[in-house]
Amino acid sequence: MKPNHHLDDSTLLAYAAGTLDEAFSVVAASHVAVCPACRGAVRAAEALGGELLDSVGGASVSDDCRSRTFAALEQAGLYRLPVAAPRPAFPRALAQFLPVASLDDLAWKKKAPGVAVFDVKLPASARGQLKLLRIGAGRAMPEHGHGGEEITMVLMGAYVDHMGRFAAGDVADLDEDIEHRPVVEQDGDCICLVATERPTRFKSLAARIMQPFVGI
Amino acid sequence: MYAVMELADRRKDEEKQRLEALFRSFITRVAQNRDRQAFAQLFDHFAPRLKSFMMRKNTSAELAEDLVQEAMIAVWTKAAMYEPSKGSVTTWVFTIARNLRIDRIRRDVHMPTTELGDYDEPSDAPEGEELLGRKQEDGLVARALQSIPEEQRQILVLSFVEEIPQSEIATRLSIPLGTVKSRMRLAYGHLRRILETGL
Numbered sequence: 534m535k536p537n538h539h540l541d542d543s544t545l546l547a548y549a550a551g552t553l554d555e556a557f558s559v560v561a562a563s564h565v566a567v568c569p570a571c572r573g574a575v576r577a578a579e580a581l582g583g584e585l586l587d588s589v590g591g592a593s594v595s596d597d598c599r600s601r602t603f604a605a606l607e608q609a610g611l612y613r614l615p616v617a618a619p620r621p622a623f624p625r626a627l628a629q630f631l632p633v634a635s636l637d638d639l640a641w642k643k644k645a646p647g648v649a650v651f652d653v654k655l656p657a658s659a660r661g662q663l664k665l666l667r668i669g670a671g672r673a674m675p676e677h678g679h680g681g682e683e684i685t686m687v688l689m690g691a692y693v694d695h696m697g698r699f700a701a702g703d704v705a706d707l708d709e710d711i712e713h714r715p716v717v718e719q720d721g722d723c724i725c726l727v728a729t730e731r732p733t734r735f736k737s738l739a740a741r742i743m744q745p746f747v748g749i
Numbered sequence: 750m751y752a753v754m755e756l757a758d759r760r761k762d763e764e765k766q767r768l769e770a771l772f773r774s775f776i777t778r779v780a781q782n783r784d785r786q787a788f789a790q791l792f793d794h795f796a797p798r799l800k801s802f803m804m805r806k807n808t809s810a811e812l813a814e815d816l817v818q819e820a821m822i823a824v825w826t827k828a829a830m831y832e833p834s835k836g837s838v839t840t841w842v843f844t845i846a847r848n849l850r851i852d853r854i855r856r857d858v859h860m861p862t863t864e865l866g867d868y869d870e871p872s873d874a875p876e877g878e879e880l881l882g883r884k885q886e887d888g889l890v891a892r893a894l895q896s897i898p899e900e901q902r903q904i905l906v907l908s909f910v911e912e913i914p915q916s917e918i919a920t921r922l923s924i925p926l927g928t929v930k931s932r933m934r935l936a937y938g939h940l941r942r943i944l945e946t947g948l
């Protein structure tokens with residue numbers, strides 16, 4: 534899989550700095566795991582973090598901290614890589630929040646004809662909302678502007694909008710003011726992972742009426 | 750004047766390369782022989798930096814030292830996982846510290862962050878990724894950081910050192926979020942240009 538649509542550079546930097554809201558970092562990590570280009574970009578951004586760590590200067594560390602650290606080395610076991618589990622059907626960053634083996638096993642909530650949603654439950658203190666969206670083949674999502682930050686990653690199937698074709702692995706990391714109207718391709722459902730800050734506002738009246746049902 | 754500065758920069762780069770080679774050898778000794786002397790050298794270099802790094806984020810001296818201890822123990826236990834091709838030892842230590850701090854702040858949230866060499870997908874690493882370690886060692890990342898405009902550098906410090914989210918940076922500096930993002934993009938573009946051209 535070689536994605537064609539990538540994370541915005543500002544998102545990559547925030548991800549590397551560790552300041553991205555949890556919902557967004559799940560999407561970012563899911564994309565980075567399958568995208569060599571963004572992985573390289575995260576490395577470069579982390580290198581900035583390394584240089585900055587190097588440049589902050591030192592604070593004196595107490596003898597107590599030093600001796601406690603050395604004493605703890607005796608007990609510290611060696612870190613072992615976890616035994617590789619069979620690769621799940623969806624990204625591992627997401628898998629930890631989904632108690633199922635396949636996306637088909639999720640308790641999808643039908644929101645409108647051809648539209649189903651699954652709310653990914655994040656820990657209570659997590660910032661942002663994370664949802665899975667399943668849109669039927671050939672269906673259009675209501676036209677909407679974004680009420681806030683939003684990052685979408687395609688997990689399965691593909692959709693097309695004015696930015697192009699988005700297939701598995703691709704992310705749409707959009708500015709707030711961009712409006713789009715994705716249409717799912719004819720040959721199958723499209724499942725997307727969507728991180729948002731707050732509920733998305735739909736533009737058209739029909740869509741606004743639909744919003745409580747779609748809830749995206 | 751310019752030549753003098755260039756010479757100073759080159760000295761700095763050479764010093765950096767020398768230090769990095771030293772750190773790498775210490776990491777190898779820790780990984781292969783559980784060498785406490787090598788670890789002590791790493792501790793004396795990184796612990797004070799880690800402490801000051803941790804304290805930049807509204808952390809008490811006490812908690813900062815706890816985190817320093819945890820981070821340095823992770824250096825000890827994970828030494829064998831360090832991959833020089835993917836970044837400098839300093840960058841690796843930064844990712845350890847970053848992840849620890851995220852875990853500590855949000856105990857109940859396991860944030861999907863990554864450490865060097867940590868990806869579970871097959872590593873079809875592009876050349877760019879493999880080369881990064883070298884480039885960083887050659888001082889290119891440091892040079893990029895020195896040569897970016899102050900207003901972009903400020904955003905990087907707030908993000909990476911103080912770990913403040915972009916929206917909060919916008920509030921703190923009284924600028925639109927879009928401006929914070931565009932400064933981040935410019936800073937990153939600058940870094941990328943320097944890494945690609947070596948200038």
Ligand SMILES: [Zn+2]
Binds near residue numbers: 539
């Ligand atoms: Zn990408």
